[in-house]
Amino acid sequence: MKLTRAFYLNTDVVEVARSLLGKYLYTNMNACITAGVITETEAYNGREDKACHAYGGRLTERTRVMFQQGGTAYVYLCYGIHSLFNVVTNTENNPQAVLIRGVYPVLGLETILKRVKKDRLSGSLTDGPGKLSKALGIHYTHSGLNLLGDQIWIEDKNLIIQDDDVLITSRIGVDYAEEDAALPYRFMVKDTKVQDIKKALL
DNA sequence: CGGCCGATCCACT
DNA sequence: GTGGATCGGCCGA
Numbered sequence: 001m002k003l004t005r006a007f008y009l010n011t012d013v014v015e016v017a018r019s020l021l022g023k024y025l026y027t028n029m030n031a032c033i034t035a036g037v038i039t040e041t042e043a044y045n046g047r048e049d050k051a052c053h054a055y056g057g058r059l060t061e062r063t064r065v066m067f068q069q070g071g072t073a074y075v076y077l078c079y080g081i082h083s084l085f086n087v088v089t090n091t092e093n094n095p096q097a098v099l100i101r102g103v104y105p106v107l108g109l110e111t112i113l114k115r116v117k118k119d120r121l122s123g124s125l126t127d128g129p130g131k132l133s134k135a136l137g138i139h140y141t142h143s144g145l146n147l148l149g150d151q152i153w154i155e156d157k158n159l160i161i162q163d164d165d166v167l168i169t170s171r172i173g174v175d176y177a178e179e180d181a182a183l184p185y186r187f188m189v190k191d192t193k194v195q196d197i198k199k200a201l202l
Numbered sequence: 203c204g205g206c207c208g209a210t211c212c213a214c215t
Numbered sequence: 216g217t218g219g220a221t222c223g224g225c226c227g228a
Contacts, residue, residue, distance in 0.1 A: 058225095060224075060225075061224085062223085062224060062225090063224095076223090076224090077222070077223060077224085078223095079220080079221070079222085080220075080221035080222035080223070081220070081221060081222080140223090
């Protein structure tokens with residue numbers, strides 16, 4: 001079932017980042033449906049977090065969507081090339097978001113392969129934030145989309161990820177964030193568990 | 203308005 | 216394991 005507004009309105013973005021592991025991220029672009037199991041996330045804790053684009057309440061044309069209520073897509077361009085997909089959380093005016101850093105592809109493989117210009121499935125098609133956006137057809141022009149709509153959404157398919165199968169580390173590429181760079185806000189499904197998921201899908 | 207740089211990825215060596 | 220690609224956002228002037 002599709003995640004509800006209540007899920008996204010959670011005021012603890014770190015908790016949301018953890019619970020998004022194992023959820024299914026779907027996109028429907030021009031009647032091509034693709035999906036992947038979320039395997040890696042990072043929490044960005046709003047005004048208080050020096051690594052967050054909305055640190056100190058910074059409100060610009062780009063960060064504006066992070067101030068909307070939870071359940072909105074925040075997608076922005078990184079390094080001039082990559083669209084990075086985030087899930088906005090918390091209530092309006094509390095600019096928190098979860099960056100989706102990795103998924104395991106489960107639906108629409110033909111479409112995914114075409115998008116990434118590969119001819120066969122390898123384990124590394126969707127294991128980075130820029131790559132998964134490309135594979136699922138997410139573009140920075142999709143920023144502001146409602147995740148309760150029918151273009152990008154997330155479903156709970158009762159796939160449980162135990163704490164034993166989760167690796168928690170500091171976030172990637174946020175060295176500039178001083179003391180906040182060390183916060184344990186990155187959540188990864190261990191590779192052994194990803195292999196289990198893969199087997200279960202065969 | 204100009205310049206710097208980033209929540210990255212890939213082709214090379 | 217390393218450097219180049221590539222461009223919008225942001226900040227300072």
